[in-house]
Amino acid sequence: MPKPWHARLAGAVAIAAAVIACGAGTAGAQSPTPTLHMKDVAPGGAFPSGANAVVVEGLGALGCAYSQSSIQTATVSFLNNGRKTVTEISPQSYCGSVASYESLLNGIKNYVEGHANNPGTYWAGFMLDEEPGFGFSSSQLKTLNNYTENIMVNTPGLSWYFQEDQPNGWVLSTYNNLLGYSWPAPQVYTGSMASAVNGECSSYGNCTNLVTFWAGAPSPYNSLSYTLSHVNGTPWDIASGYWGSGYWYNVFVTA
């Protein structure tokens, strides 16, 4: 005897729900797989071998290494050699106040805009490494991020900012609030970090990530392919209009 229509509909809904649930429960992967990468170098270092772009690792600066002068000079040196470049700062309360970081970022921005030949094409702007262990509260970091958005919004071309955050350092809603309008470049060194990144994607729809990979991470996250295969969403490709097409990840190395 054939089943009534509502029984058949219920069966179809159950199958569809199972398919969706199975898909959600399976570990996702960045799609497509990114093939281009940017890599850290300390101010004064050479362009990193094999990399497609360079991240000038400025660390805490201010009362810590490195000096503003060396960070901005290294940035412009790469830019004026036609290198795709990002400038990283790790704000730490023991290196300087929020106000002093605002002044630092604005100073570097002004120097780059004034001395680089074509920053709108080659300079992707700042990368802020924000971590709860670095001493600033989330509200202080939010203030700094808002300031960064305000100074970068008027720069021509591509230049904007990434956040290379420790994603599992805060509850998810705080992480989402901190990310604001940045390009997320989360550290994915553990399963807990990957879960936070995937939670941001599923809960807030913020699913485009420049995954930060570290070869020194605990196994199995010391494998690039494993790491990328455990992050959902799409890799960062925002620069394609300026840098050419391609999908990116970020490689952390000790500067």
Add this chain to the structure above:
Amino acid sequence: MYFAVALMKRLWALSTSRRVRIGLVLTALALGGLVAGGVQIVGAGNVKAASPPLKDCGRGVPPEKCNPSLGPPLTTGTNPAIPPPPAFWPSPDQIQCGPAFFSPATQQQLTDSFGNLSCLRFNGRNEWIVIGDGLAASGDVGAPGGGIVAVARCNAADSACLDPNAKHDFASFTVSHPPLSASWPLRLQATFGGRLLYVSNANCGLFTFNVVNGRWYGHAPANVDGLMHGAARAAVAAPANTPGREAIGKPAPATVAASCG
């Protein structure tokens, strides 16, 4: 198709005047749909001809950041290429410990006690350095022994000791705990001159660790300069160093809070 045939049959059963009225209404609806569709098609064609679809630059990111056509024309300056700045006490290349550097059992004990391990030697130097980040394998709680930096010194002529693939005994290491050892992560941010480690100690602060004497110093660039020039400022207070054979399995030492901040 089935519904269309059924509808036709029902219409045919109505009176002629009602059939005409319904026919007029359907004709008007069809004409309206054609006009609207035409406008949509023509409009779509015009938009396509004017510009390609815009790229999404990310949540809240201004659209010109990834759509060059939306921003003002970019200027290319004529600034000269400039040399890179002098590097600040660069280190030699790092030699990473091989997979057999510690026995599997020792490796497991170290990971269980001190978290994720980094193990390296600077090319041309004879100190092996092990850094435990103090983070348990789960990635969101501390390891019981806290974060550490452990150093073992080889005789310069001892090729087996200098070999990253030879087996080593953790008993030959001296374990140094940062001021806030129990917190995590202990993060190596940079190295200077192949003998100074720039290590962030969670929310206690950033310290310069001297591999040569196993002591912790401040983070100011002047501290680094002083240590490299042999004119070090005073070290900061930290828990006493421990021989490697005694450190495994022990809880992290008490915090030296006065050194934080």
